Amino acid sequence: MSVPNSPAPADEKRASFEREALVHLDSLYRVALRLTGNSADADDLVQETILKAYRAWHQYQQGTNAKGWLLTILRHAFINEYRRRTRHPESVDIDAIEPFAVFDQGQDDDPQERFFDQIVDDEVLRAIDELPEQFREAVVLSDVEGMSYEEVSRILEVPIGTVKSRLFRGRRLLQAKLHDYAVDMGYIKGSRT
């Protein structure tokens, strides 16, 4: 007598976790790396996030936003266990940043293209890592992970208006840092004094 076998609950759990959660491992790692600032802590943070998520998988409503759910777990784990022992970038005077200075070169023939061509990936990542944490979180979730303002707002647990403000400031600060780097390296001419 053959009875069709339905998958055991453990197999179902594993299958759905692989399908909906583990596919976001690369995203979790990228965010963890930018939050902790080093690969050893990022590895541990991602592993801890995944194990917590697997234990709490019954709380996740399947088919909803798994990436956002996982990133919320990751961020809480970071705040509770990693933040105090990772680096804290110094605070900066955001108002001192010139809003549109980055490509305002005037005499340069094509500063924008030169800027983009010359700056290496590591320098971009270093500049992100130097952002104050509130801005870094918003930039990483929005620009690196492509999340909507609403998703970022849920993960960071702040209003959408705050997300907009942090993104604005974070992006401008990042541009200013990369601009200064490009000037220092002689890639473009400096226009700021």
Next chain:
Amino acid sequence: MNCREALEHLYEFLDQELTPELQNEVREHLEACSPCGEQFDHQDAFLKFLQARCRSKSAPPELKRRILHELFGE
């Protein structure tokens, strides 16, 4: 829409977070105002540059193995 109003919506426009009506209003302003159009183009190029440079990094294979082992004993 004037220049100040358009610039207030700069990132929301580029991130496609505006209502269709506002998105159109900003677009109409940019078509009529070349200084604003240039600023938006610069910011758009910067965001695309940022995304292209940062989105490619993957989790290390060793971490993936470690996690599968922890989860499923593999």
